[in-house]
Amino acid sequence: MLPTLNGRIQTRIFLLVVVGGLWTLIITPILPTGVGIGASYGATFSVILVTTVLGVLWELLYHGLQQFRWEKDWPTLFGFLTGINEGLLVWFLFAGGAVFWHDGIPGPAFVIHFVTTWIIVFLVANGPMRVPFVHWRINGGRLV
């Protein structure tokens, strides 16, 4: 029911790549990026990549915080709200030019893409994920 650190990292990578990737494929053409379709996909998939890599580091921090909780849990709400800090960090990295291979993405396009992706991944992780992967919740969220 509750994942372990390893399970959280695996689940995050899997969901962002598979579910987030699919969603990005669908939504990118209608985002107000102001550039061509190729550049738009470049931007949105860069967001997914950076969010995934940073997410692994965020998980280490969350794991540390969990240790102060008797239940060693991470309430559902936290899993949702951490989208704010994670989204802001990704945005600042893009806006500040730290994502060196890319020119950046307009604010509205980023917000729509990031928020919708976050919500979809959150919803899948909190239920439907258990349908194909019946062992997943018992194995602490590990897929392999």
Next chain:
Amino acid sequence: MSESTIAPQHAQPPSAPPQRGDLNDRLIATDVWTDQMLAEAGIPIIDVPFVTFGGGIGSFVTVDYLRICGVPTSAMRVLTPLKTPWESYEYLTTVSQIPRTERLRSDSASTPDNIWGFPSYALREGPKQWWNVFVEPIFKRYYTPKAGHAFTSMEREMYRIRYPEMVVHGQVRMVRRRAGGGYFTVLTPPEGAASTRRIAYRSQWVHVAVGYPGLKFLPDLQRYRQEHNDFAKVVNAYEPHEHVYERLHKRPGTVLIRGGGIVASRVLQRLIDDRDQRGLQTQIVHLFRTYVDKAHGPGIFKRRRGADGWAYQGFNYPKSVWGGQLKQQVRKTHGEERARLYKEMGGTNTPLRNDWLEQLDRGRREGWYRVVIGQIDTMRPVGDLVEVAVSSDQGPQLGTFDFVIDCTGLEADIREHRVLADLLDHSGAGRNPVGRLDVGTNFELLGTQNGGKIYASGSATLGGPFPGVDTFFGLQIAAQEIADDLIKQGFAQKLGPGRSTSQWWKWVRNKQI
């Protein structure tokens, strides 16, 4: 010694006169039986690959899992004295004041009718509960399902998997190893249901799911009952005790409650609900042996909330035992180290619920709910009342009460259960670090292999490599581990993403399998 769980029994008592096809001294004394020995005793043998007995929720979720993994009904038998899988559980929840309309202490995704835990109970209940599970436990108390919801959904699943076709009524007397491999499970069918006194099920796999070995009463309660033969004024909350509430309705009275767990909470709620709804004047004295006044635990990383005597925790275990880091941690431990972890997360506790907090606050303020810290020394009847002597933190105290409701839920030693004792004595089963049946991570009863395996799940296996065994989800976790082990042995089909999804879709459509 009990024959089965503490539920009502429907099978015949074991003391019937000798009949055809009964056990004989030689069988009883022999650890490993041959087919010939049973033939000589006239006990008929029925072949079936997998036998589960107990027939409660533990058997049900295991059979459910295996049916979903493609095992036909003809390959499994459920030997049980129970009419339905939840009968025993419902009996216990009802007497301990959780009728069908009240909420259990169980997570939304712990769904014994659905191996995926999706859709969860909260999702099925409606938008108000979706919000609850979204913000719990930060802005709301944990969502928990109503007892009735759990039972009706299990009933639906029971028919969907054609469970009744696998049920054989009766009482299991023992399991013995068979010379040449496998096991014999000896069933005593109900009076008149069979032409012999016993029937032996010859199987390659046996699953033991007999539930709680029995109730254990505190020595002072036992002594009182033995000396004064009074079973009405001093009761255990796990026994039927409706007469207490009825008598308080007729005449005002004072009640002593003992215990700091969920049952004490529920009994208090019942007493106070009756006060509020029926205008009663019940006075309550609550005796805590251990009074918890603040967050407590062995260190900064292990502090459980507490106040007003109670230790607070959402569920019977810290949440991460069902999959999270505590599950993983315990799985790797053995012996004393494991016993220590169990002790750390153990201890009586109750969930935080707003209505309980409000009721007890009001009781303290208005003076009809008082707390004493200490232990009972003696109890004796004085007229219609019970006089109780307590060693309290304020020195010895003496009080008289109309009733004493003992809400401590001690479980008897596994040896108190006849079948479990037989497994320990004759089949190679052993005890784990906390004294219950020793199972491996696959819930195999260690030491009992015989060209097949005996598995066990539920309360009797507490203390094993997985802690939450005596919970809905714990039983499902055990079922999954057992099913996976059986899949490796070729008994069932693998539950990969494809099969899992298609089976789930069948569940959604309530399609019989």
